[in-house]
Amino acid sequence: MPANPSLTSTLPLNNNTSIPQFGFGTCASATCTQSALWALQHGYIHLDTAQIYKNEAETGEAIAKSQLPHDKIFVCSKLWEDMYTRQGAIDGVEGSLKKLGLKQIDLYLIHNPRPGPKARHESWLGLQDCVEKGWVKSIGVSNWAPKHIEQLMKEDGVKILPAVNQVEFHPWQQQRELMGYCKEKGIVVVAYSPLTQGKRLGDKVIVQMAEKHGRTPAQIVLRWCLQKGVVVIPKSDKEGRIVENKGIFDWELKGEDVEVIDGLDEGMKGNVGEWDPYAYE
Template sequence: MSPSVPLKTLNNGATIPELALGLWETTNAECSRVVEDALDVGYRHFDSAQHYGNEKGASEGIAKWLSEDPANRRREDIFYTTKITEVNHGYEKAKASIKESLKKAESIKYIDLVLIHSPMSNREKRLETWKALQEAVNEGTVKSIGVSNYAIPHLKELLEWEGLTIKPVINQVEINPWLTRKEIVDFCHAHGMEVEAYCPLTRCKKFDDPIVVKLSKTYGKTPAQILIKWSLQKGFIALPKTTHKERMASNLDVYDFTISSEDMNELTHDSEYQVICDWDPTVYRG
């Protein structure tokens, strides 16, 4: 793995870089280039999804980069994630969609992590999807499995299911200093699950927040770097998104400073609930 990005160990023993490049809204046509650029600057973790429509481009970008220096670049040093979209929930649909995602990733041989993208179907379909994911792990084509946008009721439903043989390694949810989801985070950590924070940069909407501006001046860092560092110091796996190589490098340049505990407390707003993205599936109770 990239020496510049520390690794976390998941509950199945696999390791994952704590900083990734999110690929949401990156077209399939440009995804290969974006991934290659990110690998050049030091990223080793990429977050795709069936819904994004760029699984093939992401995989091909990884494969191309590896092929340029096979003696020194290894597949096992890259962590690639995709997610099963809601329309593919259910045992048969999930199995078929996993097979299709694997076909799109055939250039990199296997998928490191597959998540259920959201709980937005129903109990039967969610659990059937997990059954299909467990089978994929047992077959060796998928290394780890987890969930995304799961609230505590969805997590309990899965953890208490009699058919559970493989626990989720991760819950990926929208998290930022104004959407800390403390209850979900505490539940995940109590049950051995890591938490991935998507949209950690708040789509730039909080870059002019007075506290962020103040901390940027204090530490000589950009607002994006302050928000990424907040996620990392909170123990999250952060998934910032950009398609610009210079910003990729800047977002990775967060390991030469530490936000003080006082400043972390000032930046953290546990009592607020500011959803930046267009959806919040954690509130879904179907």
């Protein structure tokens, strides 16, 4: 984590580019264009979307309405499993570019490991092709276990190590094995559902910590994530919450507070979404 992190602080990626450590998620957004526009207007510079979210066009509309140049915004999208072939990946990226209204996407991910080794390999080759074409700056994966990355890197034609692995991460699901592996390999972890979709913010430990620091439970959880060195992409369709979520940069959790929150880990039992990276071959 940068020494004095801010809303625009970045973490280095393994291909000499970087990723803003704080972003805005659009999954299941009911008002994507307006919500993403609010985020950009309030200083967010990192937007996360995906083919399966069916809101790439709405995300692109928000970027256009913001009137911010693309070089001031970091955009991530993801390939869905119905396009896991080499040509499918190329077509998928081209489609995302058109919907987003961009000439280049900063980060493009394979959304999940489910279709198996052959499909993952072929789609990765397609994403490498897109890097060579200049359509994508960085490529990575989502919901992948270490075994999937190890398997991919042994395949013919694979030249690029994933830059990021986007997974569910929060105090109740700390992904410790995966975190250790990614740190060793220089792969940045991006935390989706960092606020557990709101399901665990009433936890008494978090509530007490919030009262202690004069912060909200969401701010406590996001600050803890930030201090763990991950990228966080909280999502909200409420402008007030979008503003609240960014209020994590002028203070910090001390060591003893971090240790208390560390103790909340439930392993994979803490999963609030549908993905267990270890469940797929």
